[in-house]
Amino acid sequence: MHDPDARPYQPIEAYGLVSNCHGCALVARDGSIDWACLERFDAAPVFSRLLDRTRGGFFALSPDIPSESARLYLPGTNILETTFTCATGAATVHDVMLAPEAGRTLPCLVRLVSGVSGRVPMRMVYRPLAGFSETFPMLRAIPGGAGADGLPDLIADLPLAIEGAEAVALFTIEHGDEQAFALYPGGAGDARTLRPRALMETARRAWAGWSAGAAYxxxxxxxxxxxxxxxxxxxxxxxxxxxxxxxxxxxxxxxxxxxxxxxxxxxxxxxxxxxxxxxxxxxxxxxxxxxxxxxxxxxxxxxxxxxxxxxxxxxxxxxxxxxxxxxxxxxxxxxxxxxxxxxxxxxxxxxxxxxxxxxxxxxxxxxxxxxxxxxxxxxxAAHWHExxxxxxxxxxxxxxxxxxxxxxxxxxxxxxxxxxxxxxxxxxxxxxxxxxxxxxxxxxxxxxxxxxxxxxxxxxxxxxxxxxxxxxxxxxxxxxxxxxxxxxxxxxxxxxxxxxxxxxxxxxxxxxxxxxxxxxxxxxxxxxxxxxxxxxxxxxxxxxxxxxxxxxxxxxxxxxxxxxxxxxxxxxxxxxxxxxxxxxxxxxxxxxxxxLRETRWRRVPWIVPPEGEGQG
The missing domain is CATH 1.50.10.10 (Glycosyltransferase)
Incomplete structure (x- = not known):
């Protein structure tokens, strides 16, 4: 029987960072998000298993059989790619956070599973926690997913089994298949639609465009x-x-x-x-x-x-x-x-x-x-000697x-x-x-x-x-x-x-x-x-x-x-x-x-004045 509470603490170096420059999440090498403050870096966490392996929330996504993982960031981005290889095949999980946009309802976090080869049985477990609360909320079914008051809604394009404080999905991913899970701020309503590949590509282009400005x-x-x-x-x-x-x-x-x-x-x-x-x-x-x-x-x-x-x-x-x-x-x-x-x-x-x-x-x-x-x-000048x-x-x-x-x-x-x-x-x-x-x-x-x-x-x-x-x-x-x-x-x-x-x-x-x-x-x-x-x-x-x-x-x-x-x-x-x-x-x-001294660093404009102001 699968027991998430039996999982030991992961080494700190086992984590990767994803961010949307508002909040962030830490993803372990085994595919579990064990820390996330989604709307502000210093907000109460939604996932906190990093700090208590039984009382903290988490969002796990990995093969349901023994596997090995390798990971990297997509070039020039903060999009994390983890490739799981097991006896029956291989699958990748891409983790990407999306920044909020005025007038658009976007997920703050998308997890996209893609089949690489063979057939890989997968398990997803969503167990959020509001801050450092002492009890987990009971999740409820919502259109397309699961949610709880004061916590993000999990939206998926496959049925979820809600078991008290957990939403679970067991599925098999084959070569060429994709399966997505997305977290939306609570109350996003009917505007929530899953377009994971398009959303990830938009984020990839934005990160890569930013990286192209590097001066070294x-x-x-x-x-x-x-x-x-x-x-x-x-x-x-x-x-x-x-x-x-x-x-x-x-x-x-x-x-x-x-x-x-x-x-x-x-x-x-x-x-x-x-x-x-x-x-x-x-x-x-x-x-x-x-x-x-x-x-x-x-x-x-x-x-x-x-x-x-x-x-x-x-x-x-x-x-x-x-x-x-x-x-x-x-x-x-x-x-x-x-x-x-x-x-x-x-x-x-x-x-x-x-x-x-x-x-x-x-x-x-x-x-x-x-x-x-x-x-x-x-x-x-007056107090330096104190x-x-x-x-x-x-x-x-x-x-x-x-x-x-x-x-x-x-x-x-x-x-x-x-x-x-x-x-x-x-x-x-x-x-x-x-x-x-x-x-x-x-x-x-x-x-x-x-x-x-x-x-x-x-x-x-x-x-x-x-x-x-x-x-x-x-x-x-x-x-x-x-x-x-x-x-x-x-x-x-x-x-x-x-x-x-x-x-x-x-x-x-x-x-x-x-x-x-x-x-x-x-x-x-x-x-x-x-x-x-x-x-x-x-x-x-x-x-x-x-x-x-x-x-x-x-x-x-x-x-x-x-x-x-x-x-x-x-x-x-x-x-x-x-x-x-x-x-x-x-x-x-x-x-x-x-x-101001010359190095191998490419020259860039030093000062960008606010709009309407001249340069000093």
């Missing part, structure tokens, strides 16, 4: 395009925000409590995101993201929060679904993120760096944004983190470049350099530690020269060696290893490993940087996706797929291209400096 034509074109497509898939089209990841509560340690909700937009991603989007030719996405961050900066005159909801909301109250056991027993399952209430001093530098880059590329900064930029620089929570959001007392000091230096430095010298900005800029390169240096071993007076290293300090901070090169070189020695594991890098106020441990952080690649390139150690980069490339899953973290045995940890990891991958590729062409000089300076 070097040897890594396919891998970098997959990362760019992943970033596009994690972009919330209505606002331009980029979510940090598609999931919540995938753990940093199996069985541990380090499980956070990443379905929000972090300000610290701002300049790196804009830089990578622009460089890859994702001009419209970069502009939308700039406007999103700019709106937040103009609005929040009392100070920036480290993260926001994807439409700019600030209430991210953290909750726990206490009855969910978490992926592989990693509780609690959280939704919302308490870190939104922390003070993180690096946010001011991130926004000022973004504005500086935008204007350097020819953009015009609106007057309201200029006024807020001045206020942010004033705040950084303690903050740090970019890693530890749950412990604040410290004088060197990364925060460096990013406050970025804030006043970019303000001076944008608006001219002002005495208090210049004074703060010089004082920060003196502190970081003075008392900030470890007194015995001569490296930059995590915070003033600390012994422990922090991989976040690897970014210092990449933002143009005037590091002491000898001190920075020793810092790199300390990071490799004390935080490294092969090509992998832990962000830190000291106490952070939480029990347990965590995996290595991929973005830190890419930061080390960049730092080595800046030091002129390009061969070593390239070797590490190539090793990190090999850590993608079979679909070219990265998680947030990687365990020492190379299994994935943390939320997935992780935007920051893909951003860092593209950035390191660009840094190595620059180093290969122009050596250390080409790598030096700010994001704006590097953006």
């Amino acid at each position: 034509d070097g040897p890594l074109a396919d891998q970098l395009l997959r990362s760019a497509l992943t970033l596009k898939a994690l972009t919330y089209a209505p606002s331009g925000a980029i979510v940090a990841a598609a999931t919540t509560s995938l753990p940093e340690e199996i069985g541990g409590i380090r499980n956070w909700d990443y379905r929000f937009c972090w300000i610290r991603d701002a300049c790196l995101s804009f830089y990578v989007l622009k460089k890859f030719g994702m001009v419209a996405e970069a502009e939308a993201f700039f406007r999103f961050v700019g709106t937040l900066a103009e609005r929040d005159e009392g100070g920036l929060k480290p993260l926001y909801a994807i439409a700019g909301e600030t209430d991210l109250t953290e909750h726990e679904a206490t009855h969910f056991e978490g992926w592989r027993g990693s509780a609690p399952v959280r939704y919302g993120n308490e870190a939104a209430e922390q003070h993180q001093g690096d946010a001011y530098g991130q926004v000022l760096d973004l504005l500086h880059m935008y204007r350097s590329l020819g953009g015009t900064i609106p007057g309201a944004m200029e006024r807020q930029a001045v206020r942010l620089a004033d705040f950084a 303690k903050d929570a740090g970019l890693w959001e530890p749950r412990k007392p604040e410290e004088h983190y060197l990364h925060a000091a460096i990013m406050n230096w970025v804030a006043v430095d970019r303000a001076i470049r944008l608006f001219g010298e002002r005495p208090h900005w210049c004074e703060a800029r010089d004082a920060i350099v003196a502190r970081v390169n003075g008392e900030g240096v470890h007194p015995r071993d001569g490296y930059y530690p995590q915070y003033v007076g600390a012994d422990d290293p922090d991989a976040a300090l690897l970014i210092a020269p990449m933002v143009g901070f005037p590091v002491d090169e000898a001190v920075f070189s020793r810092t790199v060696e300390v990071v490799i020695d004390r935080l490294g594991h092969g090509p992998l890098v832990y962000r830190y290893r000291n106490d952070d106020g939480l029990p347990g441990h965590e995996g290595t952080f991929l973005i830190c490993a890419f930061w080390l690649v960049d730092a080595l390139a800046w030091l002129g150690r390009t061969e070593e940087a390239q070797t590490r980069f190539d090793a990190l490339r090999a850590l993608q899953n079979d679909l070219g996706l990265y998680a947030e973290e990687v365990a020492e045995d190379r299994t994935f940890l943390g939320n997935f797929p992780q935007a920051f990891s893909h951003l860092a991958f593209i950035h390191s590729a660009l840094v190595l291209d620059l180093a290969a062409q122009g050596g250390r000089t080409a790598v030096a300076g700010t994001y704006a400096d590097r953006t």
Whole structure:
């Protein structure tokens, strides 16, 4: 007897992402959709078996006999193709999400089964759950399918057997046959018709047309395009925000409590995101993201929060679904993120760096944004010497983190470049350099530690020269060696290893490993940087996706797929291209400096002004 509750948790790397730039779904290698937030990335999930294998909802579609699977994305798209091969034949399943269109009723998700050879018995099981509810709803028959209040309707072109909380279909697919299943927002009515092949082709053309605008034509074109497509898939089209990841509560340690909700937009991603989007030719996405961050900066005159909801909301109250056991027993399952209430001093530098880059590329900064930029620089100049929570959001007392000091230096430095010298900005800029390169240096071993007076290293300090901070090169070189020695594991890098106020441990952080690649390139150690980069490339899953973290045995940890990891991958590729062409000089300076230098990246229009406005 088929028992879906007997299925074990799948590895994080077993999942693929499909998206319509509003919501997304994760599809396991065995054909089960175990996570989906269909209307907004940060909405309550419809499928959540990823976080509890018996209490979570799912949408399974696979052969009803033992089979093997292979999968890929259709070229230049986020349409997932899984081919199942069994003793009696082969069949493919295409998973595609469709964006809503004004005036048209479209499914948000289509699953199209096609017969490849022989005859393959198939099983479909639809068991949705509203958010993290404690009980499954009883499904009811509707015209053409099954539904329940507050959940999407499943429409199929074959009869469904409704068994309480599940809708089941058993069917055989033969060579040349097709069978489709589609999820529609509830209440779509008689407008629901299945045209799966046409809908998939429309989506394919749209994705492929978007991919044709990619600006890179070097040897890594396919891998970098997959990362760019992943970033596009994690972009919330209505606002331009980029979510940090598609999931919540995938753990940093199996069985541990380090499980956070990443379905929000972090300000610290701002300049790196804009830089990578622009460089890859994702001009419209970069502009939308700039406007999103700019709106937040103009609005929040009392100070920036480290993260926001994807439409700019600030209430991210953290909750726990206490009855969910978490992926592989990693509780609690959280939704919302308490870190939104922390003070993180690096946010001011991130926004000022973004504005500086935008204007350097020819953009015009609106007057309201200029006024807020001045206020942010004033705040950084007045408060840079105070303690903050740090970019890693530890749950412990604040410290004088060197990364925060460096990013406050970025804030006043970019303000001076944008608006001219002002005495208090210049004074703060010089004082920060003196502190970081003075008392900030470890007194015995001569490296930059995590915070003033600390012994422990922090991989976040690897970014210092990449933002143009005037590091002491000898001190920075020793810092790199300390990071490799004390935080490294092969090509992998832990962000830190000291106490952070939480029990347990965590995996290595991929973005830190890419930061080390960049730092080595800046030091002129390009061969070593390239070797590490190539090793990190090999850590993608079979679909070219990265998680947030990687365990020492190379299994994935943390939320997935992780935007920051893909951003860092593209950035390191660009840094190595620059180093290969122009050596250390080409790598030096700010994001704006590097953006304007020639590489293998095709030139694209940097700034697309809003309709009716001239170019700056």
